Amino acid sequence: xxxxxxxxxxxxxxxxxxxxxxxxxxxxxxxxxxxxxxxxxxxxxxxxxxxxxxxxxxxxxxxxxxxxxxxxxxxxxxxxxxxxxxxxxxxxxxxxxxxxxxxxxxxxxxxxxxxxxxxxxxxxxxxxxxxxxxxxxxxxxxxxxxxxxxxxxxxxxxxxxxxxxxxxxxxxxxxxxxxxxxxxxxxxxxxxxxxxxxxxxxxxxxxxxxxxxxxxxxxxxxxxxxxxxxxxxxxxxxxxxxxxxxxxxxxxxxxxxxx
DNA sequence: ATGACTCCCAGTGGGAGA
Numbered sequence: 001x002x003x004x005x006x007x008x009x010x011x012x013x014x015x016x017x018x019x020x021x022x023x024x025x026x027x028x029x030x031x032x033x034x035x036x037x038x039x040x041x042x043x044x045x046x047x048x049x050x051x052x053x054x055x056x057x058x059x060x061x062x063x064x065x066x067x068x069x070x071x072x073x074x075x076x077x078x079x080x081x082x083x084x085x086x087x088x089x090x091x092x093x094x095x096x097x098x099x100x101x102x103x104x105x106x107x108x109x110x111x112x113x114x115x116x117x118x119x120x121x122x123x124x125x126x127x128x129x130x131x132x133x134x135x136x137x138x139x140x141x142x143x144x145x146x147x148x149x150x151x152x153x154x155x156x157x158x159x160x161x162x163x164x165x166x167x168x169x170x171x172x173x174x175x176x177x178x179x180x181x182x183x184x185x186x187x188x189x190x191x192x193x194x195x196x197x198x199x200x201x202x203x204x205x206x207x208x209x210x211x212x213x214x215x216x217x218x219x220x221x222x223x224x225x226x227x228x229x230x231x232x233x234x235x236x237x238x239x240x241x242x243x244x245x246x247x248x249x250x251x252x253x254x255x256x257x258x259x
Numbered sequence: 260a261t262g263a264c265t266c267c268c269a270g271t272g273g274g275a276g277a
Contacts, residue, residue, distance in 0.1 A: 009276085010266055038276085040267070065267050066275075111276060119275095151277070170277065205277070206264035217277075249265075249277080 001100060001259040004034045005147040005220055006241075006252035007108070007203075011039040011070070014248055015047050019054050021241055021252065022072075030055075031254070032074050033099045035106025037149045039068035046070070061092045069095040069148075071106050087129035094130075096137075102228070102259065103141035105134075107148035112169050120169070123151075127178040134185055142227040143259075146187060149203075149250065150221045152179045154189060158218035160201065170219055187223040190235040190255045202237050203250045211242055222255045231258040 002025070008014040018036070025031045034056075039046070041062050051058045057076040061083070062068030069092060071077055077097025083089050096105045107130070112123035138144055152175045156162035165171050183189065191200075201216025210216060224232050234256040242251045 013266075038266090113275085113277085168277095203277070208263060210264095219277080246265090 001032045001102070001257045002029050002254060003102075003104065003145055003147065003222070003257065004031050004252050004254045005037070005106060005149070005222060006034065007037040007149040007220060007248060007250035009038050009040075009248040009250065011036060011041055011047065011068070012045070013246065015050060017241055017244055017247070019050065022054060022056070025254075029256075030074060033077075033102075033104050034072040035095065035104065035147055036070040036072070037068075037106070037108035039070055040065060041068055059095060059097055061095050063092045067092045067108055069093060069106050069108055071095045071097050071099075071104060073097070073099045073104075075100050077104070084126075084129045084133045086133070087126070089126070093126075098141070100259065101143060102257075103137060103144040105137070105144070105146045105148075107146065107150075109149060109151045111151050112175070114169055115167070115172050115174070124174065124178070131178070131181055131185065134182065138186055138225060142225060144187075144225040145222060145228065145255070146182070147222040147253065147255070149219060150179065151219050152176065153217055153219060154179055154192075154221070158201070160199065160215040160217065170217055182223060186226045188226070188229050188232075190222040190224050190232050191218070191237075191253070193229070193232055194235060200237055202253055204242065206249055220250055220253050222253055224255070224257075228257060232256070233258050
């Protein structure tokens with residue numbers, strides 16, 4: 001089973017790239033489930049037909065201008081939940097569904113802007129709510145994958161300039177403590193289960209030719225539950241779509257499970 | 260360096276992203 005996450009930075013702009021990428025992946029093994037972040041489209045304008053024509057069922061949850069998430073799957077998703085139950089949120093950030101027996105959670109974590117900002121405080125509250133809800137989800141679903149744009153670097157290996165960016169947004173001790181708290185629920189960073197190239201990143205700024213110079217961050221993650229850890233066969237960042245014309249600033253992350 | 264680039268909604272500029 002192959003699962004993936006991709007922050008597309010506007011699905012209306014990136015739809016052709018998403019469909020091309022799914023087609024490319026199918027030459028090896030098709031992606032069974034794909035979660036998207038920053039679709040930036042309201043549900044009435046979501047390109048459902050084009051995605052279904054490509055062989056995927058899709059659940060989505062969006063809003064105007066900002067945020068927006070989607071869950072694409074070949075088999076279809078059941079028990080779909082939008083956002084974090086019990087956490088009042090104006091922003092469309094989470095979509096969850098059960099696909100082929102796996103609880104798949106696709107999430108667009110808050111950016112946080114700056115450590116002293118209101119947005120950072122919201123990020124901390126959101127992370128608290130996510131953790132509390134995940135605790136109950138994990139009790140109900142042994143096979144669970146949480147993936148998406150976490151907007152958190154796990155450690156300095158995930159940062160192109162760990163000295164210059166120390167303590168800045170995505171790299172603060174508070175954010176990393178929240179990430180660790182997710183692991184402590186019984187989740188595992190699938191990417192670090194395997195040997196990876198040095199300086200592996202999933203996001204590069206559009207400015208200053210950051211991709212060409214590989215000045216990036218690894219902030220898109222796939223977390224697998226303990227029950228899935230042994231079944232996890234690979235986890236890779238696919239930089240190819242970042243080389244497209246008009247790319248998203250994020251690259252997709254793919255995990256392969258022996259299911 | 261309060262920048263750079265891209266997207267959105269707007270409407271010939273500004274917010275947000277990371």
